[in-house]
Amino acid sequence: xxxxxxxxxxxxxxxxxxxxxxxxxxxxxxxxxxxxxxxxxxxxxxxxxxxxxxxxxxxxxxxxxxxxxxxxxxxxxxxxxxxxxxxxxxxxxxxxxxxxxxxxxxxxxxxxxxxxxxxxxxxxxxxxxxxxxxxxxxxxxxxxxxxxxxxxxxxxxxxxxxxxxxxxxxxxxxxxxxxxxxxxxxxxxxxxxxxxxxxxxxxxxxxxxxxxxxxxxxxxxxxxxxxxxxxxxxxxxxxxxxxxxxxxxxxxxxxxxxxxxxxxxxxxxxxxxxxxxxxxxxxxxxxxxxxxxxxxxxxxxxxxxxxxxxxxxxxxxxxxxxxxxxxxxxxxxxxxxxxxxxxxxxxxxxxxxxxxxxxxxxxxxxxxxxxxxxxxxxxxxxxxxxxxxxxxxxxxxxxxxxxxxxxxxxxxxxxxxxxxxxxxxxxxxxxxxxxxxxxxxxxxxxxxxxxxxxxxxxxxxxxxxxxxxxxxxxxxxxxxxxxxxxxxxxxxxxxxxxxxxxxxxxxxxxxxxxxxxxxxxxxxxxxxxxxxxxxxxxxxxxxxxxxx
Numbered sequence: 406x407x408x409x410x411x412x413x414x415x416x417x418x419x420x421x422x423x424x425x426x427x428x429x430x431x432x433x434x435x436x437x438x439x440x441x442x443x444x445x446x447x448x449x450x451x452x453x454x455x456x457x458x459x460x461x462x463x464x465x466x467x468x469x470x471x472x473x474x475x476x477x478x479x480x481x482x483x484x485x486x487x488x489x490x491x492x493x494x495x496x497x498x499x500x501x502x503x504x505x506x507x508x509x510x511x512x513x514x515x516x517x518x519x520x521x522x523x524x525x526x527x528x529x530x531x532x533x534x535x536x537x538x539x540x541x542x543x544x545x546x547x548x549x550x551x552x553x554x555x556x557x558x559x560x561x562x563x564x565x566x567x568x569x570x571x572x573x574x575x576x577x578x579x580x581x582x583x584x585x586x587x588x589x590x591x592x593x594x595x596x597x598x599x600x601x602x603x604x605x606x607x608x609x610x611x612x613x614x615x616x617x618x619x620x621x622x623x624x625x626x627x628x629x630x631x632x633x634x635x636x637x638x639x640x641x642x643x644x645x646x647x648x649x650x651x652x653x654x655x656x657x658x659x660x661x662x663x664x665x666x667x668x669x670x671x672x673x674x675x676x677x678x679x680x681x682x683x684x685x686x687x688x689x690x691x692x693x694x695x696x697x698x699x700x701x702x703x704x705x706x707x708x709x710x711x712x713x714x715x716x717x718x719x720x721x722x723x724x725x726x727x728x729x730x731x732x733x734x735x736x737x738x739x740x741x742x743x744x745x746x747x748x749x750x751x752x753x754x755x756x757x758x759x760x761x762x763x764x765x766x767x768x769x770x771x772x773x774x775x776x777x778x779x780x781x782x783x784x785x786x787x788x789x790x791x792x793x794x795x796x797x798x799x800x801x802x803x804x805x806x807x808x809x810x811x812x813x814x815x816x817x818x819x820x821x822x823x824x825x826x827x828x829x830x831x832x833x834x835x836x837x838x839x840x841x842x843x844x845x846x847x848x849x850x851x852x853x854x855x856x857x858x859x860x861x862x863x864x865x866x867x868x869x870x871x872x873x874x875x876x877x878x879x880x881x882x883x884x885x886x887x888x889x890x891x892x893x894x895x896x897x898x899x900x901x902x903x904x905x906x907x908x909x910x911x912x913x914x915x916x917x918x919x920x921x922x923x924x925x926x927x928x929x930x931x932x933x934x935x936x937x938x939x940x941x942x943x944x945x946x947x948x949x950x951x952x953x
Contacts, residue, residue, distance in 0.1 A: 414908065415482045417473065417651075418898030419466050420663055421489035421574060423447070423518070423698040426462065428469035429892060430477070431899035433908065437892055441469050447516070450506045453523075455516040459494045459502060462514070462574070463581050463648075471650035483908060484656035485641070485649075486634070486901025487578035488666035488894065490517045491596045493552050494577040498569030505556065505564060514574065515552050518699065518735065520803065522551035523811050525558070529613050536598045536609045541714045543809035547735070549573065549596050553615055571626050573597070575660035582645045582657045585638030588627035589659040594719045595731065596662070597626065601720055631659040632721060633669075634904030658901030664701035664731070665723045666897030668693035671864045672703070672724070674888045679924055681884055682859035688724065690859045692851075694844065694877075694885075695894070696867035698739045702732035702806070702847050704856050712854040714807035715847065730856070732806035732847035737840055738867055740801055740815075744836045745769065749824040757826065774872045776830045788872075789838070789879055792831040795819040797839035807850040837873055841880035848881060861885045864893035871925075878925040885925040 413432055420427045427442040443465045448456050466487075474482060493515040495503040502513035515521075529544040529551055530537065537544060544551060549571070557565045572580065573592035580586055593599035598609055605626075610618050622628045631637060637657045646653040661669065672693045676684050683690045693703040705727040709718040717730035736743070745751060751769075758772035781788045800808075801815035817832070848858060861883050867873045868887055878885045890896055903909050 413481060415474075415477060416899040416902040416906070416908075417470055417482060417485040418666075418895040418900075418902065419470065419485065419487045419578070420666065420894050420898050421445070421462055421466070421487070421578065422663060422894075423490055423516070426465040426469055427892075427895060428466070428473050429895035429899060430473050430482075431896060431903075433903070435890065435896055435899075437890065437895070439473060440892060440895065441472050443469055448509060448512055450508055450512075451521070453520040454506060455519040456505055456509060456512040457492065457514040457516055458511045459496075459514050459574075459577055460511055462489075463578070466578065466581075467648040467650075474650055479650070479652045479655075482651055482655060484658060484899075484902030484904075484906035485582065485651070486658040486660065486666075486898040486903075486905070487575055487582070488661045488663045488898045488901075489574040489578055491547070491549075491592065491662045492516045492519075492574040493549050494572045494574055495556070495564060495568050496570040496572070496577075497567050500570065503564050503567050505560070507560070507563070515556075517547055518739075518802070519552070520546045520811060522546045522555040525551035525554040526811065529554070532612050534606075534609050534612055536600075536606055538711060539598070539600070539718065540716050541712060541806070541809055543714065545716075545805060545809065546803075546811050547805070548598075550598060550609075550613060550615070553618070554613060557615065569625065573662075575662055576627070579637050579657060579660045582641055582649070583638035584642045584645075585629075586627060587629040587631050587637050587659065589633055589661065590630050591633045591659075591661045591665050591722050593627060593630060594722050595665070595716065595729075599630070601630075632725070633661050633665075633723075634658045634901045636905040640905075656902060656905035656907070658903075658905035661723070661897065661901060663894055664695040664703065664733075665729075666901075667695035667864045667894040668701075668703040668723050668897070669900060670890070670893030670895070670897030671695075671862045671888050672705070674862060674886060676860075676886065679886075681886065681924065686859070688727070690857055692848070692856075692858045692861050694861050694863045694868075695865045696737055696863060696873070697865040698737065699805075700734040700737040700840070700844070700865075700867075702844065702851075704730045704732075704851055704858055706730070706856060710851075710855045712807070712851050712856075714809035715850060715854075716806070730851060730854075732851065734799070734840060734843050735805045735811075736799070736802040740799055740840070741770075741833065741836055741867075743801065744797075745773070745829065745833055748829045748832060750826045750829040754826055754829060770833075770870055770872075773830050773833050774870070776826065777834055777872065780827065780830065788834065789876070792835045792838070795831050795835045797832075797835045799836065799839040799843055806847050834872075834876075837876045838880065840873075841877045844877055845881050848883075859883065863887055864891070874925050887925075 640654040718728040800813040803811035
């Protein structure tokens with residue numbers, strides 16, 4: 406970045422998502438000065454096997470941070486924080502990559518969405534171990550324990566015997582930056598069954614057949630922990646500083662999972678004067694919905710709440726001293742791409758999109774949103790009712806929450822022989838509605854367990870799709886808030902660096918300055934129209950009586 410203010414203090418946030426790395430230079434008051442991004446490779450050697458390379462990921466991180474801080478006095482960069490997907494990194498005793506498939510020498514990362522360990526997850530669930538109580542009662546193949554068990558059972562010689570270190574991807578990034586093997590409580594608690602008050606549960610690992618991980622005081626999976634944002638090691642090592650183009654010793658904050666970074670960056674948004682039900686109420690009335698390739702539904706509470714089929718409760722995993730429950734959908738943006746790009750009319754859609762938005766860079770979803778708007782006018786129907794005869798069950802990659810069944814599969818009901826762009830638009834709409842109904846199902850399950858959620862706060866790539874957001878508002882009946890700062894995940898990562906630098910004494914203080922730009926609501930007119938169409942006279946009468 407050229408022309409940096411000489412008196413400004415900066416923090417770097419690095420976000421490793423499913424398909425790319427992003428980095429941001431953030432000021433002390435939470436303002437983004439600049440951002441940049443690069444794609445990363447995904448390999449699918451077998452069905453339900455998704456792998457990456459930790460070497461490639463680190464190289465992209467270094468490349469972006471160097472580019473980002475070009476022209477900035479390195480003494481002005483006080484801290485750096487990392488977030489990443491909850492993928493499993495395997496290294497040998499010399500910290501070199503160990504392949505996690507029979508082919509692919511440098512493919513040493515089992516991605517979060519890799520579902521190869523479904524059988525192992527089912528067997529772990531069948532043990533009924535007490536640790537499952539903090540995971541909604543069901544072990545997911547997206548957790549690390551079943552993936553570790555799969556590696557032991559299927560790659561005993563080539564991987565398991567060679568492995569010296571198993572790390573969550575966010576912790577791998579902190580290790581590369583500092584040389585310290587300290588693990589974040591966010592990753593260990595949320596994905597590894599670690600309990601902050603009691604540490605590792607020996608009986609859990611023994612019961613599931615991974616008792617060898619107990620050796621040498623759990624050295625392979627970590628025996629030093631840190632709360633998110635606390636300083637890791639002595640800051641940037643000499644090698645990492647050279648790789649990143651920053652000063653040695655620059656503070657590095659203990660990392661977060663990417664969704665948790667997004668939640669941290671958005672859940673404290675300032676909503677004063679917006680007439681929202683969460684105004685002047687505690688953060689526990691808010692849910693952060695981080696929506697991208699998949700979706701995570703992050704709800705916090707003052708005390709532990711056990712929600713069937715929903716991960717948690719986890720203490721201080723996102724916001725200090727508060728308990729976190731994490732619902733989610735395993736395929737959200739990925740499902741939308743699957744439905745749209747797999748349709749016979751997709752090529753025609755691409756051509757129409759290019760004709761309509763030749764210079765603005767708008768993508769096909771902008772065209773589909775506009776096309777659905779034209780269809781509502783032509784048919785004199787609210788957009789929600791356009792596809793009333795077309796229904797999608799969205800669990801094409803299993804159900805993470807609240808059914809917690811990775812073996813579920815998706816379906817579409819109501820298809821005809823027609824394959825026009827209109828049909829594609831309606832299938833896209835039905836997919837959005839199905840995903841929104843999934844969010845409503847998660848909300849209802851959390852509410853039944855004791856959560857009091859009144860407002861949703863969105864971030865992530867899909868929060869930039871206005872129809873996705875509005876459909877969620879219509880379906881849940883709750884107001885949806887988009888922060889002015891659309892890159893909440895990057896801000897969350899930078900907050901970790903700010904906390905580690907001692908510029909701020911807590912993470913929670915930094916949640917406050919976020920300001921709000923957009924609020925989506927279910928309009929009263931639309932609600933009354935739905936009640937008339939759906940023939941709900943009693944509820945319609947009650948609402949009209951209260952308004953009179």
